Amino acid sequence: MTTARAVVLDKPLGTFRLEEFPVPDPAPGTVLVRMELSGCCATDVHTYLGQWQTAFPALLGHENVGQVESTGPGGQQDYLGRELKAGDRLFARWGWCGQCYECRTLQPRRCRNRSSSGGTPMPFSGGFAEYLYLNSPQTTFMLKMDTPASTAVLSEPLGVAVTAVRRAQPRLGETVVVQGCGAIGLLTLGLAKLSGATRAIVIGGPAARLEVARAFGADVCIDIDRVRDPSERTRAVLAETPAGLGAELVFGCVGLAPAWLEGISYVRDGGRFMELGLASDTGDVVFNPSTQLVARNISLMGTLGLESYQDAVVAGRILEASRLPFELMVSHQLPLERVGDAIHALNSDYQVDGKTALKIAIAPNGPVA
Numbered sequence: 001m002t003t004a005r006a007v008v009l010d011k012p013l014g015t016f017r018l019e020e021f022p023v024p025d026p027a028p029g030t031v032l033v034r035m036e037l038s039g040c041c042a043t044d045v046h047t048y049l050g051q052w053q054t055a056f057p058a059l060l061g062h063e064n065v066g067q068v069e070s071t072g073p074g075g076q077q078d079y080l081g082r083e084l085k086a087g088d089r090l091f092a093r094w095g096w097c098g099q100c101y102e103c104r105t106l107q108p109r110r111c112r113n114r115s116s117s118g119g120t121p122m123p124f125s126g127g128f129a130e131y132l133y134l135n136s137p138q139t140t141f142m143l144k145m146d147t148p149a150s151t152a153v154l155s156e157p158l159g160v161a162v163t164a165v166r167r168a169q170p171r172l173g174e175t176v177v178v179q180g181c182g183a184i185g186l187l188t189l190g191l192a193k194l195s196g197a198t199r200a201i202v203i204g205g206p207a208a209r210l211e212v213a214r215a216f217g218a219d220v221c222i223d224i225d226r227v228r229d230p231s232e233r234t235r236a237v238l239a240e241t242p243a244g245l246g247a248e249l250v251f252g253c254v255g256l257a258p259a260w261l262e263g264i265s266y267v268r269d270g271g272r273f274m275e276l277g278l279a280s281d282t283g284d285v286v287f288n289p290s291t292q293l294v295a296r297n298i299s300l301m302g303t304l305g306l307e308s309y310q311d312a313v314v315a316g317r318i319l320e321a322s323r324l325p326f327e328l329m330v331s332h333q334l335p336l337e338r339v340g341d342a343i344h345a346l347n348s349d350y351q352v353d354g355k356t357a358l359k360i361a362i363a364p365n366g367p368v369a
């Protein structure tokens with residue numbers, strides 16, 4: 001029997017242990033994927049810190065790209081009905097069933113049949129492993145990708161940005177502000193410019209990320225390491241907007257409640273604010289709905305992330321068309337042994353091997369293109 005390695009997190013704040021498991025023979029309807037890259041993101045940090053409802057021991061890694069190793073008897077198709085063959089590059093994400101009341105009438109994210117592992121049991125239920133076993137096709141999204149693995153691995157975060165940009169609708173002539181320049185902020189920035197925004201102001205750091213922001217279309221970058229005082233930052237942002245009155249649209253991509261409040265101060269009267277960074281609860285803020293919302297005629301929006309599989313299909317098309325410098329996004333490919341290093345870096349100063357991390361991807365079977 002063949003065995004393969006997977007990284008197991010025993011408990012919140014626990015240790016990432018490399019363990020060996022037998023590789024399953026795919027049952028009918030299932031797909032066995034040989035992993036290429038699995039992106040690390042804030043969600044993994046929240047899971048590590050115990051802020052996210054997860055069963056332990058846990059296998060992390062939800063931004064997964066790999067090659068089809070084999071399908072169960074009878075074969076399997078991707079979301080668009082294309083037959084899966086050995087060697088096909090596949091983006092896989094588990095989530096919702098598409099059948100229940102919530103999926104059909106509310107939003108798929110509220111699926112009542114949803115589970116964090118898509119029903120896939122240990123041990124190959126996360127991307128930080130040599131194989132991924134997709135054994136619950138009903139709640140798994142699979143999309144063949146005709147793009148290098150280091151680009152395809154952005155499907156999930158780009159899908160999050162697609163959802164936010166589709167709903168917030170940047171328009172021709174508008175000035176947008178993107179607050180935060182992690183992977184989500186940069187991808188949102190790029191899509192906002194692609195969708196018609198004329199001017200983009202990015203506020204974030206460190207400097208290495210702001211360099212990438214320029215490549216993704218930022219016209220102005222404000223470095224939070226230099227402008228540390230929030231009210232000074234707000235003045236600096238407003239000074240870059242038409243007539244100094246604020247931006248028509250602001251995307252909040254920081255993930256901290258106080259930053260949310262600051263972001264609203266960048267919006268001009270009648271403008272829109274879309275929060276997409278607050279995937280976990282970082283506490284309350286004092287907000288005056290009369291003076292800060294109604295009197296200013298502002299629209300507030302929020303999204304937890306990728307809201308539909310359609311948005312993931314759109315993300316796939318944008319990646320395949322190479323419409324943005326996606327090759328700049330994966331800053332590190334690390335082996336399974338270094339999952340802990342990746343998570344700790346994302347939870348501290350974003351430094352790995354002396355270089356600022358942007359998107360760290362785990363490469364379970366060695367570095368890939």
Ligand SMILES: [Zn+2]
Binds near residue numbers: 040042043063156157
């Ligand atoms: Zn993610």
Ligand SMILES: [Zn+2]
Binds near residue numbers: 097099102111114
């Ligand atoms: Zn459902």
